[in-house]
Amino acid sequence: MHRRPLHSRILADLEGSVQYARYGSDYVLRLDEGEEVVDTLRRFLVDHDIMAGYFVAWGAFSRLKLAFYQPDVGEYKERTFHQQLEVASLLGNIACLNGEPAIHAHLTAGDEEFRTYSGHLAEGTVRPMLEVFVTPLPGELHRIRNERTNLAVLEPGLPPEVLETIGVERCYIP
Amino acid sequence: MQYEQFGGHYVARLDEGEEVLWTLRRFLVERDILAGRFVAWGTFRGLRLQHNRLVGGRFEPHILELEGPLEVASLLGNIATVDDEPVLHAHVTVGDASFRTYSGHLASGTVGPTLEVVVKALPRALHRFWSARLNAAVLDPEEAPEQAERLQAWP
Numbered sequence: 001m002h003r004r005p006l007h008s009r010i011l012a013d014l015e016g017s018v019q020y021a022r023y024g025s026d027y028v029l030r031l032d033e034g035e036e037v038v039d040t041l042r043r044f045l046v047d048h049d050i051m052a053g054y055f056v057a058w059g060a061f062s063r064l065k066l067a068f069y070q071p072d073v074g075e076y077k078e079r080t081f082h083q084q085l086e087v088a089s090l091l092g093n094i095a096c097l098n099g100e101p102a103i104h105a106h107l108t109a110g111d112e113e114f115r116t117y118s119g120h121l122a123e124g125t126v127r128p129m130l131e132v133f134v135t136p137l138p139g140e141l142h143r144i145r146n147e148r149t150n151l152a153v154l155e156p157g158l159p160p161e162v163l164e165t166i167g168v169e170r171c172y173i174p
Numbered sequence: 175m176q177y178e179q180f181g182g183h184y185v186a187r188l189d190e191g192e193e194v195l196w197t198l199r200r201f202l203v204e205r206d207i208l209a210g211r212f213v214a215w216g217t218f219r220g221l222r223l224q225h226n227r228l229v230g231g232r233f234e235p236h237i238l239e240l241e242g243p244l245e246v247a248s249l250l251g252n253i254a255t256v257d258d259e260p261v262l263h264a265h266v267t268v269g270d271a272s273f274r275t276y277s278g279h280l281a282s283g284t285v286g287p288t289l290e291v292v293v294k295a296l297p298r299a300l301h302r303f304w305s306a307r308l309n310a311a312v313l314d315p316e317e318a319p320e321q322a323e324r325l326q327a328w329p
Contacts, residue, residue: 052185054213054292066273068245068269068273070243071219071243071287079273089247089267091215093185093213093290093292104215105215106215106245106247106248107247107248108267108269116275117273117274117275118245118247118248118267118268118269118274118275119245119247119269119273120245137180137181137183137185138180138181139178139180141178149287151287151288153288154290155187156178156185156186156187157176157177157178
């Protein structure tokens with residue numbers, strides 16, 4: 001458990017780290033008001049050498065940017081919601097892109113009239129909190145950018161020598 | 175379908191044009207996975223959603239056909255066997271270009287351009303039995319001590 005006394009937690013917040021506990025190989029995190037979900041999670045993954053895995057989250061956002069991939073043009077269409085939204089479902093996976101862990105998450109969020117909006121998570125500002133359960137997988141997963149489709153394509157099962165040959169930057173975390 | 179094993183987990187990628195249930199079932203047969211659950215992310219270019227009405231205690235399926243592209247907001251499924259063959263039971267929420275949501279039982283889905291899947295395999299078989307009364311395959315979890323050996327050998 002990493003529950004620190006209040007004063008050190010405040011210091012930790014200043015340094016931008018999140019409160020978390022470890023259960024076997026799984027992690028439970030709490031993100032607080034104002035945190036950017038994608039940035040905060042990515043920083044956590046770097047700090048904990050997590051290069052493959054998946055996660056589930058519960059909570060709410062005060063601002064949310066959803067994206068929708070348009071296969072015909074190879075571009076994302078985006079919409080930003082400036083309102084309080086409840087996370088109905090937030091599922092994400094973790095893989096390496098350009099030598100750093102990247103998250104790929106989709107979600108459904110509900111507004112105050114219980115209407116839902118669904119799509120690819122581009123950005124989200126937490127309010128008041130977000131609870132995240134992360135299941136790391138033992139090893140590394142890679143994504144390789146496809147210039148034609150503009151997608152970072154997941155490449156499970158590529159042997160290390162193939163990754164080296166095609167010049168994939170491995171997730172190296174000092 | 176391209177995949178990699180991580181202990182009891184598998185991470186897979188399905189590509190353009192693959193039908194999700196058929197492709198995953200073929201993978202489960204190949205890897206002898208008879209129980210588990212999965213999560214998926216990606217896009218469908220075509221989707222058939224099923225909604226079951228209960229009429230006189232019996233499921234009456236209705237299908238909604240949706241044209242893509244549709245973003246998979248949540249795709250959660252389980253894996254069990256009917257007559258020793260693995261079958262998938264999955265529910266899905268998708269969003270369209272205006273971020274509007276549709277949800278239901280996944281009847282079939284054509285991937286486009288990709289679908290990423292994380293499968294967590296469970297170490298012994300899980301069964302369903304057919305209920306003519308309900309018109310559905312009912313999950314039947316039970317302990318099976320004779321399968322302890324298989325459990326021991328699991329990664």
